[in-house]
Amino acid sequence: MKTKTILLAMALYTSASFAQKLKGSDTVLPLAQKEAENYMKTNKSAKIIVTGGGSGVGLAALVDGTTDIAMASRKIKMSEKMKLQEAGKTVKETIVAFDALAVVVNPANTVGQLTREQLEGIFTGKIKNWKEVGGADMPIVVYSRETSSGTYEFFKEHVMSNKNYAASVLSMPATGSIIQSVSQTKGAIGYVGLAYIEKNVKAIKISYDKGKTFIAPSLATAKDKTYPVIRPLYFYYITSVEKMVKPFIDYNLSPEGQKTVEEIGYVPLAK
16 A cells, blocks of 8 residues: 555656746736646647746746746846856746736726826825825825736836835735725725736826826737837746747747737737
8 A cells, every 4th residue: 555655656746747837927827827728738748837926936936946937027137147047057038928017096096097207106105195196085005016026126117217116005915916906995006917907997098208198008009019018028948948848938929829818918929
């Protein structure tokens, strides 16, 4: 009986060791999960496990060898590259799609548009009440992703001009948590990837020309680049496992894979 148990454990370990693992960005997560599901349907022997946690978590897992592909919604940092080099690992980068980063508020909020400067004021804590930006007399409750998130980093860099988030900002462990919190709090504001927008939150229009033009996030405005907050989504992998991961990455880049990108709500790569 003991021998059978040991053999079963070995068999399970062996089969698990052949599974490709993807870890990282919550933004990339719904896309990678669907791509993996479709890929495994046509490649019966393939086993792909996809988990989130944030871009920083995925890239850290790449360093310590607990993932084959790190999903990221930001570029790899120099400090992360250095850690990989110290571990004797060479990393490769592939852009698999583009995303529009949407700012969302509660549907009951009368505010439907904000300038980049106003967003900076809200997330740095200088603007504390919706009446300061044309809304009701109601405190602003700000939700953000946690620091390990690539979306957190991207928003800070491209929307807040690298200013620091206010101490009062509430950090959420996942994008779904932001959607839930904003939908349940009248004075709430947060940011999410385009594919996460649901009916129980309202995506607002954004201006990057000091209020001359306001553009709503959508697949169309992301594709024609009129929406100002667009970012690439990445897969990172170690060159030593390229032979193993390349078929799945190539599938993501194929016409079929890019069709899934659009179906999920992200922006496919230009043909």
